[in-house]
Amino acid sequence: MKLQTIIPDHERLFLDKDVPEAYKTDHSWKDVAAVKAVALPELEQEIIDLVTYANQEDLTIIARGAGTGVAGSQVPTKGGEVIIDVHRMNRILDLDEETMTLTVEPGVKLQEIQEFVERKGYFYPPDPGSKNSTIGGNIATNAGGMRAVKYGTTRDYVRELDVVLPDGQKATLGSLNIKDSSGYDLKDLFIGSEGTLGITTRIKLKVLPMPKYKQSVILAFDSLKAATNGVLSILKNGVEPAALELFERGTIEYSEKFTEKKLPSQKGDAYILMTLDSNEQEDLSRRVSFTENLLKGQAAEILPLSTPEEEEKAWFLRDHILVALMQFTEFEMLDEVVPINRFAEMISYTKELQEKHGINVINFGHAGDGNIHTVLMKEGMDEAAWQTKRKAYLDDLYSKVHELGGLPSAEHGIGVIKKGYLEKMSQPVEIQLMRKVKRAIDPDNRLNPGKVF
Amino acid sequence: MKLQTIIPDHERLFLDKDVPEAYKTDHSWKDVAAVKAVALPELEQEIIDLVTYANQEDLTIIARGAGTGVAGSQVPTKGGEVIIDVHRMNRILDLDEETMTLTVEPGVKLQEIQEFVERKGYFYPPDPGSKNSTIGGNIATNAGGMRAVKYGTTRDYVRELDVVLPDGQKATLGSLNIKDSSGYDLKDLFIGSEGTLGITTRIKLKVLPMPKYKQSVILAFDSLKAATNGVLSILKNGVEPAALELFERGTIEYSEKFTEKKLPSQKGDAYILMTLDSNEQEDLSRRVSFTENLLKGQAAEILPLSTPEEEEKAWFLRDHILVALMQFTEFEMLDEVVPINRFAEMISYTKELQEKHGINVINFGHAGDGNIHTVLMKEGMDEAAWQTKRKAYLDDLYSKVHELGGLPSAEHGIGVIKKGYLEKMSQPVEIQLMRKVKRAIDPDNRLNPGKVF
Numbered sequence: 001m002k003l004q005t006i007i008p009d010h011e012r013l014f015l016d017k018d019v020p021e022a023y024k025t026d027h028s029w030k031d032v033a034a035v036k037a038v039a040l041p042e043l044e045q046e047i048i049d050l051v052t053y054a055n056q057e058d059l060t061i062i063a064r065g066a067g068t069g070v071a072g073s074q075v076p077t078k079g080g081e082v083i084i085d086v087h088r089m090n091r092i093l094d095l096d097e098e099t100m101t102l103t104v105e106p107g108v109k110l111q112e113i114q115e116f117v118e119r120k121g122y123f124y125p126p127d128p129g130s131k132n133s134t135i136g137g138n139i140a141t142n143a144g145g146m147r148a149v150k151y152g153t154t155r156d157y158v159r160e161l162d163v164v165l166p167d168g169q170k171a172t173l174g175s176l177n178i179k180d181s182s183g184y185d186l187k188d189l190f191i192g193s194e195g196t197l198g199i200t201t202r203i204k205l206k207v208l209p210m211p212k213y214k215q216s217v218i219l220a221f222d223s224l225k226a227a228t229n230g231v232l233s234i235l236k237n238g239v240e241p242a243a244l245e246l247f248e249r250g251t252i253e254y255s256e257k258f259t260e261k262k263l264p265s266q267k268g269d270a271y272i273l274m275t276l277d278s279n280e281q282e283d284l285s286r287r288v289s290f291t292e293n294l295l296k297g298q299a300a301e302i303l304p305l306s307t308p309e310e311e312e313k314a315w316f317l318r319d320h321i322l323v324a325l326m327q328f329t330e331f332e333m334l335d336e337v338v339p340i341n342r343f344a345e346m347i348s349y350t351k352e353l354q355e356k357h358g359i360n361v362i363n364f365g366h367a368g369d370g371n372i373h374t375v376l377m378k379e380g381m382d383e384a385a386w387q388t389k390r391k392a393y394l395d396d397l398y399s400k401v402h403e404l405g406g407l408p409s410a411e412h413g414i415g416v417i418k419k420g421y422l423e424k425m426s427q428p429v430e431i432q433l434m435r436k437v438k439r440a441i442d443p444d445n446r447l448n449p450g451k452v453f
Numbered sequence: 454m455k456l457q458t459i460i461p462d463h464e465r466l467f468l469d470k471d472v473p474e475a476y477k478t479d480h481s482w483k484d485v486a487a488v489k490a491v492a493l494p495e496l497e498q499e500i501i502d503l504v505t506y507a508n509q510e511d512l513t514i515i516a517r518g519a520g521t522g523v524a525g526s527q528v529p530t531k532g533g534e535v536i537i538d539v540h541r542m543n544r545i546l547d548l549d550e551e552t553m554t555l556t557v558e559p560g561v562k563l564q565e566i567q568e569f570v571e572r573k574g575y576f577y578p579p580d581p582g583s584k585n586s587t588i589g590g591n592i593a594t595n596a597g598g599m600r601a602v603k604y605g606t607t608r609d610y611v612r613e614l615d616v617v618l619p620d621g622q623k624a625t626l627g628s629l630n631i632k633d634s635s636g637y638d639l640k641d642l643f644i645g646s647e648g649t650l651g652i653t654t655r656i657k658l659k660v661l662p663m664p665k666y667k668q669s670v671i672l673a674f675d676s677l678k679a680a681t682n683g684v685l686s687i688l689k690n691g692v693e694p695a696a697l698e699l700f701e702r703g704t705i706e707y708s709e710k711f712t713e714k715k716l717p718s719q720k721g722d723a724y725i726l727m728t729l730d731s732n733e734q735e736d737l738s739r740r741v742s743f744t745e746n747l748l749k750g751q752a753a754e755i756l757p758l759s760t761p762e763e764e765e766k767a768w769f770l771r772d773h774i775l776v777a778l779m780q781f782t783e784f785e786m787l788d789e790v791v792p793i794n795r796f797a798e799m800i801s802y803t804k805e806l807q808e809k810h811g812i813n814v815i816n817f818g819h820a821g822d823g824n825i826h827t828v829l830m831k832e833g834m835d836e837a838a839w840q841t842k843r844k845a846y847l848d849d850l851y852s853k854v855h856e857l858g859g860l861p862s863a864e865h866g867i868g869v870i871k872k873g874y875l876e877k878m879s880q881p882v883e884i885q886l887m888r889k890v891k892r893a894i895d896p897d898n899r900l901n902p903g904k905v906f
Contacts, residue, residue, distance in 0.1 A: 180645070182875055283733055283736065433618075
């Protein structure tokens with residue numbers, strides 16, 4: 001069989017030199033190899049045929065969604081790979097209101113899922129900053145985002161996955177059953193495996209009823225330290241935020257410039273942007289007042305956002321930090337995570353390292369989860385100096401993350417970029433177990449080789 | 454090394470003919486073999502040494518907790534096994550209020566965990582009927598219980614697991630981090646694996662703040678069908694129960710006889726026992742009234758339980774159904790689960806089969822999860838007739854479960870009892886994947902061989 005037989009439509013198949021440059025990179029990684037082909041399947045059977053073909057020809061395969069990754073999870077590193085780009089498999093197939101389950105193809109974008117279910121009165125909680133990422137990609141990295149503090153991560157919303165295995169067989173993992181004590185939990189093994197165990201072809205997602213009321217609040221603080229203390233007060237005192245974001249003024253300024261909007265608060269050096277939700281208006285109002293009383297001595301300003309437009313603007317600014325940084329500067333963004341009681345210590349350490357290594361650093365992140373996006377600013381630095389300083393900074397940073405019981409990646413994945421750090425921060429036995437599982441399911445190292453470990 | 458060197462204390466080691474009979478069975482399975490030894494370690498190092506010894510001597514190992522299993526998961530079936538009984542590893546080690554994490558050994562009983570955290574104002578939601586089961590056993594089967602409808606199952610409360618692997622190495626799986634995109638999810642692979650991949654030696658559990666208010670309600674119905682309709686009304690209309698149990702009069706009567714207490718409602722043929730919880734008294738009262746209005750046309754009686762004593766009595770009766778059945782009669786209890794929209798159809802099918810196969814059947818179960826405990830009554834039937842009828846009944850029942858998208862076990866595990874049905878109800882590729890994972894992690898089939906698949 002030839003690739004042209006499997007994908008007969010020439011606009012869905014690029015070979016060798018015709019492969020667009022975009023496929024050789026993601027939002028983080030440049031040192032890549034030439035691929036053999038890029039195929040854009042529209043049907044599960046085409047994926048099965050592509051994987052079967054790769055087995056016959058002994059080729060390796062990388063599945064790819066929107067290419068918004070930032071860990072080098074989907075980039076070709078060896079040369080000669082076949083990339084399967086699923087972004088044309090982008091249909092929303094069914095909303096089953098009896099089981100509250102949405103069935104989608106892997107190339108559907110997060111934003112389309114959110115908008116679709118919201119129109120029907122439902123709610124899909126996982127909310128990574130990149131709304132253009134695909135659900136297939138979200139599953140590959142167990143994406144988290146803004147609302148994990150209350151609602152959990154992508155993993156918690158996947159009921160069932162159809163996957164094509166490395167040998168071309170199809171399997172359905174998980175089910176619509178709420179309880180399961182029937183054999184190994186293969187579904188959770190595949191979620192977060194960054195395309196190294198199988199290619200997702202169809203997903204059944206759990207959706208929730210949309211909470212009736214919500215209210216966002218901006219809290220401005222004079223210092224990053226005061227803001228992290230504010231985070232801990234909120235978490236300890238039963239405010240129960242649905243989202244609890246923290247960002248330094250330095251990060252939101254990029255977003256203000258990019259979006260040409262202003263954050264409703266302009267005081268202070270660091271902000272908390274928080275959303276509360278509830279099915280009772282009174283309950284919501286009570287919790288907003290409680291927060292105001294709790295933090296009035298600590299915050300420079302507390303602004304409950306009173307109109308949907310203001311709320312939308314504040315969140316639009318938050319969501320565009322990354323895009324704005326990409327537009328205006330050169331940088332590297334991390335996604336370290338630590339247990340919540342070590343969050344303040346971790347974030348303050350990122351600033352200590354700034355002095356030590358001479359790299360400017362700004363932070364934003366999902367404070368309620370202990371997940372920080374530390375941004376190392378390359379700015380005008382020459383490449384050699386950057387590589388040296390960056391490495392020294394990261395060595396120190398990840399050692400501290402490890403010391404505090406944290407992990408190198410909360411939601412972006414390990415890819416190629418964090419492989420060395422994952423290995424350093426794990427027990428050897430853990431990496432051995434992962435390798436054993438990989439070899440058992442993909443003995444020829446057919447799917448996305450060289451990633452994760 | 455000899456077993457006596459590893460476990461020097463003779464009351465913690467039984468050899469060959471001195472092994473107490475209790476170790477050859479659980480609450481379900483009798484056709485067992487003679488074991489080589491039973492060891493009762495008190496330290497993780499003793500478990501490591503026992504597993505190392507088993508590797509040297511080429512013996513197989515079965516880890517065991519309280520022996521309350523009902524699927525034959527921990528029974529010796531081959532002969533010559535070493536049983537590791539962890540029930541003396543029963544210390545509660547630490548409650549970390551900053552991360553809201555409880556650290557325990559595997560032999561701690563569920564009831565002790567619940568009582569310990571409740572005294573400190575916290576809440577451990579998983580609530581299997583058998584309060585004497587150990588947390589290690591709960592993890593081995595991903596136990597569910599009463600509150601899964603709102604709070605999820607054991608899996609959702611395990612943050613970190615220390616395990617001894619089949620080769621005697623120790624690994625820590627999971628972490629206190631709320632988000633994780635750092636390699637394969639080994640923790641969830643081990644949870645629910647029924648002791649076939651590793652032996653748990655220490656667990657970090659997530660606990661929640663105790664909800665401030667709760668209220669239980671009994672709803673009596675004239676028929677099982679009316680009760681299942683009531684369940685669906687409750688689930689569809691936003692009542693948000695924390696527990697939603699259904700039982701037939703026939704089951705609760707055993708419990709009434711055993712406990713010498715009476716259910717507050719004596720009307721009707723089937724009951725819903727429901728608990729609502731909230732941090733707001735008003736919210737709770739509103740939802741109770743809403744439920745009364747919603748179901749007043751359908752229920753024969755609706756009784757909000759007004760005192761803690763009444764609530765406790767009702768739940769005590771519910772919790773003792775299984776023990777009472779064991780006391781007074783011979784039976785086989787199932788734990789099938791179907792998607793929630795097929796629950797009514799499934800439960801009514803169990804009654805159709807009663808006529809067809811001449812076996813009396815009574816049902817209770819976790820209605821909010823689609824998880825039914827169908828009880829086949831052996832009563833006075835002779836063994837040969839029972840085996841024939843039972844098999845015919847189960848063949849029909851599990852075919853229906855499969856047709857409705859359900860699973861053979863919601864929370865008890867597959868063990869030896871449901872192996873054949875799991876295989877029949879799964880795709881071959883799924884069982885192959887499980888076997889591949891098992892072989893990769895336990896190539897000598899050292900841990901609990903012959904269980905699950």
